[in-house]
Amino acid sequence: MDKKVKLIKIVVSVILLLLISGFSVMAYISLNSIHNANENLKKVLNYSSLSALNFEMINLTNWNYITSISSNGNLLILTGASLSGNPTFGIFYNQNYTFIDRSNLLPGHVQNLVTSCYGDGIFLIGGGTFSNPVLLEYNSYGYIVDLSSSLVSNNNNFGSVNSIAFGDNIFLIGGASNAYSPISFFYPVSNQFVSLTNNIPYYFATNHNLWNGNNFIMVGAKAGWGGSPGTPPAMGLVYTNGNFEDLSNILPSYVGVMGEIAYNGYIYLITAENSSNGAQIIFSFNLTNDDFNYLTNLFPAGLNINTITNYQNNFLIGGNFNSNKPYLAVYFPLNQTILNLTYIIPSYIKNINGLFEQNNTLIIAGQTLNNNAILLSNKNNYLFKINFIENGLPSGTPWSVTLNGTTKSSTTNTITFSEPNGTYSYRIATVNKSYSPSPSSGKFTLNGEAVNLSIIFKFQTYTITFIENGLPPETNWSVTINGITKYSTGENITFTLINGTYTYNVNVPSGYIIVENGSGEINTWNSGSKIIIKAIQTPNNSISIIPIVVTIIMVIIIGVLINEIRKRKNKK
Known part of the structure; x- marks a missing residue:
């Protein structure tokens, strides 16, 4: 009996030990995964520290959601919709996390603002319905100029403005109408519209425009083909001279109507409908070699991608699951991997519909569980190391x-x-x-x-040159600095010194004396300076014997003469 009890105790102990070990391993794996995610995020976003992600939440009062974000480097322009369905417009200053609602500036006819873009000192804001196009200019004076009538009078037959892009001092405005899809260039300097509708196939319905550094790329669908799925995709290049190159025929067969697009300098990341069932897909495209990569399987099932943006040659991706759970991730195109960052999003967020990077701060546009639009601004700046070696x-x-x-x-x-x-x-x-x-x-x-x-x-070394003046040719002379003596029979003596202050002495042969700069103090910051040494022959101080002899002789002669005169007087 005792043996059985002991055996049972041993078995129980082993089981408990295994369970504890298993929990420890799981905890380690979990902690290690979090650590690796943090380390990866440091690499992706270059944060100096992720010990405490510090989001500042900016509540956009009475806003339901945000439809577009654009920036001039100092401020963000936001468009969206209010809780009552009206269009909204506002300005966010991320230096002091201040938001100002300027929806009161919008003209009365404005509906459905969906796009904005900055260039040449102005913001263009677009939207509208099929019968009511909207194009607004927000300038540096804080005023809104309504350009909507210019779209209609320019015979573009705009029904709505779907996407605006800027590059090479030109805005590309893409839209749609009941009949076909108009396209225009807008030159902000001359305030001039140029219609491109005749350059582009009538069926090209634009969903998104993008400047790739050389030209514009447009993605969308071929209009007039009925509802999706089944509507063919459309993609093309618009050159700055107005020419158009249709790329629709190179798209894979699985691609339907195209939506979001981002570019990192060498590949495009694009969302679209699956051509067969209408489900959202995501793929990459390299324009230089027409290489496509189907990436949908890398992402979790049920994900709805709302926004894509380039950051440091990678892509930040935001979206939601069933409109009640957010999603944030980074896609690394070099090795086609995904890093899920959803864990950094606060729990009160249900949707991410905008991502933007400005002044080293990540801006996340989202929606709360209460259907309020908010901005999350990460206060931790992206810091980069500067190494002086x-x-x-x-x-x-x-x-x-x-x-x-x-x-x-x-x-x-x-x-x-x-x-x-x-x-x-x-x-x-x-x-x-x-x-x-x-x-x-x-x-x-x-x-x-x-x-x-x-x-x-x-x-660092410095040169000081001593130049003698007054000595006969080939006369030997010397200069001593800090115990080191140099000799010369020429005119110059040069010292090469390290930085500092020194005393010097000049020596000349007997028979000569130095009357200028014979000794003193020098500083090496006067590197290259020349010290002129003046010497003269020593004055002769010996007494000449000739004058003495002459004087003695003269005295003797005078004395003899005086003596002779006295002798003669005595004789008389």
Whole structure:
């Protein structure tokens, strides 16, 4: 009996040990996964720290959802719809997380604002219905100019404006009507519209326009083919001279009506309907080699992708599941992998319908569980490392870098700053003045990646030249500095010195004296200076014997004459 009890205890202990071990492994895997996700997000978004993601929530009062985001680098323009269904328009300043609703500026006929874009000092905002096109200009003075009538009078027969893109000083405006899909260029400098409708197939219905750095790409559907699924997709290039190249025939057979599009510099990421069943799909496309990659299987089932944006050659993707659960991820095109970031989204968000990056801050447009539109602004700036790496200083020598007024010092060979994108100036210094940095100062621009700057310290020497004036040719003379004496029979004596202050003495042969700059103090910051030494022959101070002899003879003669005169007087 005792043996059975002992055996049971042993078995129970083993089971408990296995269970504890299993929980520990699961906990480790879970924690490790979170750690890896954080590390990956650091790599993706270049955050300096993810210890506490700090979202600022900006509630857009009375807004139901956001339909477009555009920026001029200083502020965001938002369009959307109110809780009552009316069009909305507002401005967000992410420097101080301030939102201002300017819907009161909208003209009365405006409906259904869906797109906006910035270029050449103005924002263009578009929308409307099939019978009521909307095109508005929001300028730097804070006014809205209604350009809607220009679309109609320009014989474009616009019914609505679906997408606006800007590039090469031109806005491309794509729209739709009951009959066909009009397209226009708008030149903001001359305030001129140019219709491209005759250049583009009548059936081309534009859903999205995009500037790729050289020309515009348009995606959408072939209008007039009935409802989807079954409606063929449409894709083409619009060149800045107005020419059009239809690319619809190269699209894979699984592609239906095309929706969102983003470009990272070498591939496009595009959403579309599945041509057979109408379900949403996502694929990539390389225009240079017509290479397509079907990516839908990389994403979870039931996902509705609302927005795609490029960030650092990767793609941020936002959406929702069944309109009540958000989704945020990064797609890495180089290895075709997905990093799910939904865990960073606050629990009160049910949908993500806009993503934007401005001034090193990630802006997320979303919708709360209460159907209110909000902005999430991540206060943690994207910080990038600036490494100053020195070479040439003796080990342990203090040196410093002053970057935009902030100084850091070190006795190692590297000084590191972490800063957001921008333009920076710097200055290099060291306490050891025998070494000179190269470069000693400069400027650079931080643009989305770390910067390494090499600083070379060189042992600095200085020349001082002494020039004699007044000695006969081939006369030997010398100069002594800090115990080191140099001789010359010429006019010059040159010293090469490290940085510092020195005393000197000049020596000339006997028979000559120095009347100028015979000794003194010199500083190496006067490198290249010349010190003129003036010497003259020593004045002769010996007494000549000839005048003495002459004087003695004269005295003797005078004395003899006086004596003779006296003798003669005595005889008389």
